[in-house]
Amino acid sequence: MRQDITPSRTSPSPRRNRAAVFAGVALTLILALSACGGGAGGTGGGGANKAIESLRVAAAFMPTSLDADSTNINDIYTNYQVAAQYMGTLVRIRPDEGSGESLTYARDLRPELAESVTPGADGHTFTLRQTTSAAGNPLTSEDVKWSVERMVANESVAMLLLSVANVDLKNPVTVKDEKTFTINTTGPSTLLLPILENAALGILDSVEAKKHATADDPWAREWLKTNVASYGPYTVDKFDPGNEVTLKGHTGYWSGAPKIKSVTVRNVPDAAGRAQLLQSGSVDLDMGVPPVEWKALEKNSGIKTVAMESPSALQIWINTTKAPMSNVQARRAVATAIDKQDIANGLFPGVAKAALECTAATVPVSGFENAIPATGDREAAKALAAGAGLDKPLRMIYNSATNVFSESAARFVQDQLKQAGIAVELQAFATQAEYQAAMDKREWDLNLGLQSLFINHPLYELKMFLTGKSSLNIPAYDNKAFADLVDKALAADGAEAESLTRQACELAINEDVPMTVLMHSPYTIAVDKNVPGVRSYPYDRISIVDLG
Amino acid sequence: MKTPPLLRFVLVRVAALPFTILAVLSISFLVTSVLPVDPAKTIAGPMATDEVVAGIRERLGLDRPLVERFTGYLGSLLGGDLGSSYATGQPVSGEIAERLPATLTLIIPALALAAVVGIGLGVVGAYHAGRRPASASGGIVTVLQAVPDFLLALVLVVVFATGLGVLPGPEGQLSIGTDVPPRVTGSIPVDALLAGQWPVFADAVRHLILPVLTLGLTYSALIARISRALLGNALAMECVRFARACGWSEWRVVRGALLIARVPLLTYTAVLLAGLIGGAAIIEKVFSWGGFGQWTVDSMQKVDLPVIQAIVLFAGGATVVVYLAMDVLSGLLDPRIPIGRGKDR
Numbered sequence: 028m029r030q031d032i033t034p035s036r037t038s039p040s041p042r043r044n045r046a047a048v049f050a051g052v053a054l055t056l057i058l059a060l061s062a063c064g065g066g067a068g069g070t071g072g073g074g075a076n077k078a079i080e081s082l083r084v085a086a087a088f089m090p091t092s093l094d095a096d097s098t099n100i101n102d103i104y105t106n107y108q109v110a111a112q113y114m115g116t117l118v119r120i121r122p123d124e125g126s127g128e129s130l131t132y133a134r135d136l137r138p139e140l141a142e143s144v145t146p147g148a149d150g151h152t153f154t155l156r157q158t159t160s161a162a163g164n165p166l167t168s169e170d171v172k173w174s175v176e177r178m179v180a181n182e183s184v185a186m187l188l189l190s191v192a193n194v195d196l197k198n199p200v201t202v203k204d205e206k207t208f209t210i211n212t213t214g215p216s217t218l219l220l221p222i223l224e225n226a227a228l229g230i231l232d233s234v235e236a237k238k239h240a241t242a243d244d245p246w247a248r249e250w251l252k253t254n255v256a257s258y259g260p261y262t263v264d265k266f267d268p269g270n271e272v273t274l275k276g277h278t279g280y281w282s283g284a285p286k287i288k289s290v291t292v293r294n295v296p297d298a299a300g301r302a303q304l305l306q307s308g309s310v311d312l313d314m315g316v317p318p319v320e321w322k323a324l325e326k327n328s329g330i331k332t333v334a335m336e337s338p339s340a341l342q343i344w345i346n347t348t349k350a351p352m353s354n355v356q357a358r359r360a361v362a363t364a365i366d367k368q369d370i371a372n373g374l375f376p377g378v379a380k381a382a383l384e385c386t387a388a389t390v391p392v393s394g395f396e397n398a399i400p401a402t403g404d405r406e407a408a409k410a411l412a413a414g415a416g417l418d419k420p421l422r423m424i425y426n427s428a429t430n431v432f433s434e435s436a437a438r439f440v441q442d443q444l445k446q447a448g449i450a451v452e453l454q455a456f457a458t459q460a461e462y463q464a465a466m467d468k469r470e471w472d473l474n475l476g477l478q479s480l481f482i483n484h485p486l487y488e489l490k491m492f493l494t495g496k497s498s499l500n501i502p503a504y505d506n507k508a509f510a511d512l513v514d515k516a517l518a519a520d521g522a523e524a525e526s527l528t529r530q531a532c533e534l535a536i537n538e539d540v541p542m543t544v545l546m547h548s549p550y551t552i553a554v555d556k557n558v559p560g561v562r563s564y565p566y567d568r569i570s571i572v573d574l575g
Numbered sequence: 576m577k578t579p580p581l582l583r584f585v586l587v588r589v590a591a592l593p594f595t596i597l598a599v600l601s602i603s604f605l606v607t608s609v610l611p612v613d614p615a616k617t618i619a620g621p622m623a624t625d626e627v628v629a630g631i632r633e634r635l636g637l638d639r640p641l642v643e644r645f646t647g648y649l650g651s652l653l654g655g656d657l658g659s660s661y662a663t664g665q666p667v668s669g670e671i672a673e674r675l676p677a678t679l680t681l682i683i684p685a686l687a688l689a690a691v692v693g694i695g696l697g698v699v700g701a702y703h704a705g706r707r708p709a710s711a712s713g714g715i716v717t718v719l720q721a722v723p724d725f726l727l728a729l730v731l732v733v734v735f736a737t738g739l740g741v742l743p744g745p746e747g748q749l750s751i752g753t754d755v756p757p758r759v760t761g762s763i764p765v766d767a768l769l770a771g772q773w774p775v776f777a778d779a780v781r782h783l784i785l786p787v788l789t790l791g792l793t794y795s796a797l798i799a800r801i802s803r804a805l806l807g808n809a810l811a812m813e814c815v816r817f818a819r820a821c822g823w824s825e826w827r828v829v830r831g832a833l834l835i836a837r838v839p840l841l842t843y844t845a846v847l848l849a850g851l852i853g854g855a856a857i858i859e860k861v862f863s864w865g866g867f868g869q870w871t872v873d874s875m876q877k878v879d880l881p882v883i884q885a886i887v888l889f890a891g892g893a894t895v896v897v898y899l900a901m902d903v904l905s906g907l908l909d910p911r912i913p914i915g916r917g918k919d920r
Contacts, residue, residue, distance in 0.1 A: 083751045091663045100620025182627045270865050291752040295863045299729055300745035307737045309744050460612035460878040499622055
């Protein structure tokens, strides 16, 4: 019935005309807005390798605190890439000068704020450079003493690194004169110089920081959350916690003001978003490119992709305290069944490498040969599994949220172990807190996780993560002979340290198998080709002071 | 003097508000407290010693009995203190004030767009039922509903930012390196307008277009579905037939049908608004918006209990207030709804 009284709709009504006008106005407004505004600074599409003065960076994380040795671990995880730009450290890694050579981190350190260093049996004696902080205060031994004592008081990452390097925490620094001091150790220390490169162990301008200390806060923790007082190449100009930080070049930096005078780092948590911003020219540098975006960016002729061998690796920790994995034969069966090469090829083709080293560190252990081939050995694994009590499915836990590789890697491992007759049930956790809680309960057999080392050195992982009774020793590996070898290596030098490290690796990785390292997780960045000076580093960050 | 029924209704609901909030609070406090995770360990990290973790637990008061913590929390709340974030150490109320305007700046225009597009599609679908325009409208709605919001966001970014280059990419509320205008309302475009910073205002509006389009189009599908159903019913009513028989123009008939459907439509839109305050998290993340939704997800990942409890409190309170406002508005718009005059509410 309704159609009988529906009027004709052939003639345009005044309202429809108004709608058309509205649509036209809206479109015009969008185009007008598109034409004005726009980004600030950047490379501006200039010629290749033209000097640039400002850099726009998209980062997956942004700290809520600028304190490089914050008492909140989240701040350190989210800040290490930015803090490395403004914290002055005693030593730093020299960059690959374009030769494409493989840097070894521990052996390629160069003086930074320290001009020279003399190793000794009970500590290293340093001489400082003539330089000033961004606030204009000269660098002195008192700055070092105050900074290191603050690290000890903070009981955070820096203190942990100092302790693993055998630093005497009760009396860490002895000042000799204004420019000379000794970092005291309880014996010889292989790791002292490598740890001093980390931004968490950066030297603070104590004169400036003390101005903001109070009786309740003698280490100026509150002030240093949103302010920087150090001797690095950059200082913080503006800081919007969790969102954006703008750095400006420190004109008094010891080796001269940085070529790139201003750096703005914006938090863009979504990887696809970062890639889009780089491709559209809204940013110059994308810090952290996962495999899907890597493929797309690699094809873009205006963008350079760089993969660095960082001390991060996918590992499987094996619960040595619970049957059946308390049986070393079962652990060997699992490690032997895994085809690391297949996993690396599948997860990040052409970029990721199967890990044959002893630990997540990329620094090789001289003379160490992994007893298990990169492609695994299924038949050998089957033989080992028979009679090792592997008749029930093993429970493997992993964190599905914090690492792009873990979900796929878990499936690869499950499939590979199945081919060797070992059944695995997977249990994923969506947050780090839930994953940590499950780890602590120790009801798992296998634990797939990403090991990201603060220090790219095998002894660091062997000591921190495979000895002791703390929860850091995820497999709860308990072998006195191994622990003794590691402790001796940490207190030895040169060839002796290398020999002891090799023996420790052979004992743990080839014989006892409390863990197996699957694949190095490279640190991948993508940068506008107009940005000159992009180099490779053996860790998961770049030094912007080397660009430009 | 007798209190008007509507005012009485509002007073009763407002008086019940603290009890509703208390119930929400108690449940959220209990649930977050029995989670099998340790916030102190999350803060200290896996490398911390047991002593350090115990120290943090003590500092945060997590070593105290649950009842003591709850009563302490309620006491602080009564004093207007929502506590401080475990992650940042900043007062939670300050962080809400910091982030909420960003989300409102996003969801209010998105909802307005969703209403315009959704009701438009719904009208076409209902009015032309059984004919081609209705099929076309239904097809558009199905596509909009089938495409996940994050995918639509990426497509829009690829087309308008990367491809055509006419709009900014997903870099947040302003271009990288652009100074934020002096804070008055917390909404960047509004503050830029108040400060007379026209380039910043234009930049902020440009950054709004894609996320607003994404959310607006996604939610327009839901509004289109419900408005089509409501209008279909309204257009089939005897009163509409009578109106047509009286010679009303078709535009007037549709407007009449919309008036009949306005109350449930408004209620539905209000429900969407309440849900979007924390529910736009994915789109906020894709566009690096840094608003309330993104903050909610981040806080959950970090087991930041004071923030989670405050978010539950705020979201619960906002939902109750929005629903109350909608009930009142419904009563005002439609006198047949006996608000405050019967036992039906």
